[in-house]
Amino acid sequence: MPDLIVIGAGLSGLALAREAAGRGAEVVMLEARARIGGRVLSHRTKAGAYDLGPAWVWPVLQPRIARAVQAAGLALTEQAETGGFVFQDQAGRIQRLPHGFPQEPPSLRITGGIAALVEAVAAGLAPGVVRLEHVVRRIALTETGVAVTAESPAGPMTLHAARAALALPPRLIGGIEILPALPPSVGAGLAAVPGWMAGQAKALALYDRPFWRDAGLSGSAFSQVGPLGELHDASLPGAEEAALFGFFSWPPALRAAHRAGLPELVTRELGALFGAEAARPREMIIQDWATEPFTATEADQANGNAHPDYRPIALPAPWGERITLAGAEMAPEFGGYLEGALAAAEAALGA
Ligand SMILES: Cc1cc2nc3c(=O)[nH]c(=O)nc-3n(C[C@H](O)[C@H](O)[C@H](O)COP(=O)(O)OP(=O)(O)OC[C@H]3O[C@@H](n4cnc5c(N)ncnc54)[C@H](O)[C@@H]3O)c2cc1C
Structure with missing residues (x-):
């Protein structure tokens, strides 16, 4: 036994x-x-792995994560945040600000994904x-x-x-x-x-190159319209591809009501925030944790954002x-x- x-x-x-x-x-x-x-779920491509669940760790504050990353011999990279920040207000108006809201200490990603x-x-x-x-x-x-x-x-x-x-x-x-x-x-x-983030969902858009950097943008954005509320660069260092990801601000029920059209709505939003090239990802993945019975329950369909x-x-x-x-x-x-x-x-x- x-x-x-x-x-x-x-x-x-x-x-x-x-x-x-x-x-x-x-x-x-x-x-x-x-x-x-x-x-923890990482989407693998030839270039590396992108996190569809947790992506960030803060080893200076988190001793167990620091030890586990070190014991596993994994490399860490800082979340890319250099450059301009895009803000979309409730009326859909877009503003480009010279810089965003860098995290302190910075959020780090694990190479190879979580x-x-x-x-x-x-x-x-x-x-x-x-x-x-x-x-x-x-x-x-x-x-x-x-x-x-x-x-x-x-x-x-x-x-x-x-x-x-x-x-x-x-x-x-x-x-x-x-x-x-x-x-x-x-x-x-x-x-x-x-369950923390059990009612959340992420979208990942893959591109051939990080074209937003040409325009001096970091890839970070906030939208008061959605479907994505908070977006960031998810590109892997040195990779011959680039990526943006976003957390949905739309709650689970609204996502469910638009399930079939959601990829299209997300690409349209990406285009509005980052320009026409952003509306043509070569791959788009939506991971909706609220629909996963081994993560979320009925009660998690009404989750708030507060920790x-x-x-x-x-x-x-x-x-x-x-x-x-x-x-x-x-x-x-x-x-x-x-x-x-x-x-x-x-x-x-x-x-
Ligand atoms: C979108 C998202 C973003 C996040 N971002 C971050 C971040 O950036 N940084 C961070 O630190 N944390 C983040 N988190 C939180 C992080 O994912 C969790 O802290 C962590 O993964 C929880 O691990 P766990 O083992 O406690 O639970 P889980 O990972 O939920 O593991 C529970 C396991 O139990 C299994 N299970 C469920 N029911 C049964 C059953 N009846 N029988 C057998 N098995 C069962 C499930 O399949 C699952 O494998 C995020 C989470 C999400 C969803």
């Missing part, structure tokens, strides 16, 4: 599993999707530890530990272990039957915690003796962020 079943192979679950295995525990991971990474970091963490696990396409549906407390039931391509399966760790956005825990049932107040407490003040939640006895909560939203610090995903994994195991 394994010592630990980790549910969810995002950065938090993978870090937790790796650390537990490193301390000698026998670990199994059950992951609902057919890939690892969860909210997926490269996730893969480096996963590479420390023995083959067979991660079982993809295993959707956990039930966790029952048993005399000796837990019985975890998942739907798998081979049908339902149940695994027994001494303990389980849930490393997923807390609202998704409501979709797992826990036996005996958690007290309603605990369930309500978990349901009240939004919640995340606090760790420990399950009461008897559940807490067998089931640990991890995931970025359970972090003692940097809740919601990649650093928080690592901090929660660390806290789940105890220092």
Whole structure:
């Protein structure tokens, strides 16, 4: 019988599993999707990788990320922000400002995408530890530990272990039957915690070259019209292609109502902000996290933009003796962020 079943192979679950295995525990991971990474998803081209989920890290503030990037031997590059800034007001009028609002400390990207970091963490696990396409549906407390039931391509399966760790956005825990049932107040407490950015969506537009720099623009823009609200250069250093990306300001319901026409609406906006060439990307990708059942719930369709003040939640006895909560939203610090995903994994195991 394994010592630990980790549910969810995002950065938090993978870090937790790796650390537990490193301390000698026998670990199994059950992951609902057919890939690892969860909210981390990097789109790969011949030139490199572009992040459709998290893209930025701040290693000067985030010691665990700094250590993980260094251990993986990954390079960092600063978010390109040099040059003019484009602002579109509610009436659609465009203004070009001489400079934008540089971040301090600067936002850094990982060369190879955040997926490269996730893969480096996963590479420390023995083959067979991660079982993809295993959707956990039930966790029952048993005399000796837990019985975890998942739907798998081979049908339902149940695994027994001494303990389980849930490393997923807390609202998704409501979709797992826990036996005996958690007290309603605990369930309500978990349901009240939004998955950070779970209701968000990103658009990525790939071009042959960063033509906006010819016009002295950084690629950063704000639009009060949308569909994208905040845009940035996503080009890879030295690559023979260029990219812009944007976060949608349109909420999930509006995106859903315009689903089929969304790429066209985005390219039109890019053209308005950065000129005709921007309206002709060679590739356009829209990643809508609100439509992903293993990231977002119904409640996340109404997410605001404010960063919640995340606090760790420990399950009461008897559940807490067998089931640990991890995931970025359970972090003692940097809740919601990649650093928080690592901090929660660390806290789940105890220092
Ligand atoms: C668009 C976007 C931009 C972001 N930008 C940044 C950024 O720039 N910097 C930053 O630090 N953070 C950012 N974040 C947040 C960052 O993505 C998260 O902090 C981090 O990825 C969370 O990792 P996690 O492992 O806690 O959760 P997840 O990555 O959500 O992992 C949970 C895993 O559980 C799996 N799962 C769910 N249900 C089940 C089930 N029933 N059974 C089995 N498995 C299940 C999921 O498939 C998933 O793999 C962003 C997020 C988004 C969506």
